[in-house]
Amino acid sequence: MAYTAMKEFLQDELDGIRDSGLYKNEKIIRTPQGAEVDTSSGHEIIMCANNYLGLADSAEIEDAVADGLKTHGFGMASVRFICGTQDIHKELEEKITAWFGTDATILYSSCFDANTGLFETLLGPEDTIISDALNHASIIDGVRLCKATRKVYKHNNMNDLEEKLKESRDSRFRMIATDGVFSMQGDEADLVNICDLADKYDALVMVDDSHATGFLGPTGRGTPEKQGVLERIDVITSTMGKALGGASGGFTTGKQEIVDILRQRSRPYLFSNTIAPPVVVGTTKALEIIQTRPALRETLHENTRHFRNQMNELGFNIIAGDHPIVPIMIGDEKKNVALANAVNAQGVFVVAFSFPVVPRGEARIRVQMSAAHSRDQLDYAISVFKQAGEEQGII
Numbered sequence: 214m215a216y217t218a219m220k221e222f223l224q225d226e227l228d229g230i231r232d233s234g235l236y237k238n239e240k241i242i243r244t245p246q247g248a249e250v251d252t253s254s255g256h257e258i259i260m261c262a263n264n265y266l267g268l269a270d271s272a273e274i275e276d277a278v279a280d281g282l283k284t285h286g287f288g289m290a291s292v293r294f295i296c297g298t299q300d301i302h303k304e305l306e307e308k309i310t311a312w313f314g315t316d317a318t319i320l321y322s323s324c325f326d327a328n329t330g331l332f333e334t335l336l337g338p339e340d341t342i343i344s345d346a347l348n349h350a351s352i353i354d355g356v357r358l359c360k361a362t363r364k365v366y367k368h369n370n371m372n373d374l375e376e377k378l379k380e381s382r383d384s385r386f387r388m389i390a391t392d393g394v395f396s397m398q399g400d401e402a403d404l405v406n407i408c409d410l411a412d413k414y415d416a417l418v419m420v421d422d423s424h425a426t427g428f429l430g431p432t433g434r435g436t437p438e439k440q441g442v443l444e445r446i447d448v449i450t451s452t453m454g455k456a457l458g459g460a461s462g463g464f465t466t467g468k469q470e471i472v473d474i475l476r477q478r479s480r481p482y483l484f485s486n487t488i489a490p491p492v493v494v495g496t497t498k499a500l501e502i503i504q505t506r507p508a509l510r511e512t513l514h515e516n517t518r519h520f521r522n523q524m525n526e527l528g529f530n531i532i533a534g535d536h537p538i539v540p541i542m543i544g545d546e547k548k549n550v551a552l553a554n555a556v557n558a559q560g561v562f563v564v565a566f567s568f569p570v571v572p573r574g575e576a577r578i579r580v581q582m583s584a585a586h587s588r589d590q591l592d593y594a595i596s597v598f599k600q601a602g603e604e605q606g607i608i
């Protein structure tokens with residue numbers, strides 16, 4: 214009986230989502246994630262994956278995973294502290310620590326978990342978290358779970374951040390929390406000024422670098438490395454689900470005591486299985502590739518430069534920057550969907566983003582570059598955007 218009322222309510226909600234054009238349909242891919250995929254709509258160049266370094270279908274990683282499957286099995290059937298820790302989990306943690314030059318690292322089954330398990334473990338009612346307005350949902354949820362006072366500063370606005378730091382002078386601990394790169398914009402947090410303000414007001418700095426780990430900075434250690442502040446960041450969280458092979462998993466790296474207490478008290482770590490053995494082995498291989506093959510990063514950045522230059526020349530409105538996230542700003546929701554549909558119809562797989570993922574009136578197509586894209590694939594996609602953009606009066 215109870216479900217009859219709920220069913221009606223849910224049907225209304227779903228109709229509302231459909232009517233406002235916000236219903237998310239999942240396109241089925243039948244091949245490995247790569248520069249080109251076979252989908253339910255045909256053969257397509259994929260331009261919306263977080264496969265920044267093109268490692269998602271790497272043969273080397275697949276071989277390592279096949280070996281790892283034989284030596285370490287498929288699953289652990291346990292959380293880490295009972296009987297879910299293998300030598301490969303410790304090795305991956307140590308390799309990440311050595312790469313970042315931090316004290317210690319803890320793995321999670323996702324970066325979402327790393328973020329939701331962070332704040333409530335470290336901070337309490339006497340403390341304040343000061344969070345960028347455009348932070349990822351997992352930071353927002355992590356902050357919600359924590360009893361610390363929450364303050365949100367305007368996106369990348371250092372004056373507002375300073376205001377919030379002044380307002381929270383009486384807190385025991387303060388933590389500034391920011392994405393390294395913001396996923397819908399492709400812009401970077403102003404980490405140099407954030408670190409300066411953190412020093413001035415005695416605050417800790419936490420960076421979620423999911424959209425930068427592996428490819429930003431001279432050795433791929435992300436936004437803090439690119440901006441020369443790696444050693445000034447207290448806590449970094451990131452994902453294995455994007456540049457590091459794209460499978461799944463996350464980690465938190467930073468100060469020894471922070472990682473030690475997370476291992477004792479962080480709820481997603483204590484009460485949920487960690488990364489499965491084959492994924493640990495595959496991610497370890499991905500890390501090795503990233504550390505030894507800078508050419509992958511160079512190809513990614515070269516692809517980004519080419520695509521951004523060409524699209525700018527055509528007259529598309531693109532948020533400026535040099536990140537492989539290339540947001541093509543359309544504004545109107547319906548025009549945005551029409552452009553995405555026209556581009557998709559020509560075999561270029563892109564997604565239209567609109568409210569509530571981005572503010573109303575700021576609809577956009579978020580194109581993402583990969584080192585796996587060839588120049589021909591990029592040029593084809595550019596020509597498709599040109600034709601569709603002209604036909605629809607966007608350029």
Ligand SMILES: Cc1ncc(COP(=O)(O)O)c(C=O)c1O
Nearest residue numbers: 323324325349396423452454463
């Ligand atoms: C900034 C940011 N943080 C965290 C996540 C979540 O990562 P995961 O897929 O590892 O949970 C994402 C993924 O979209 C992200 O973009």
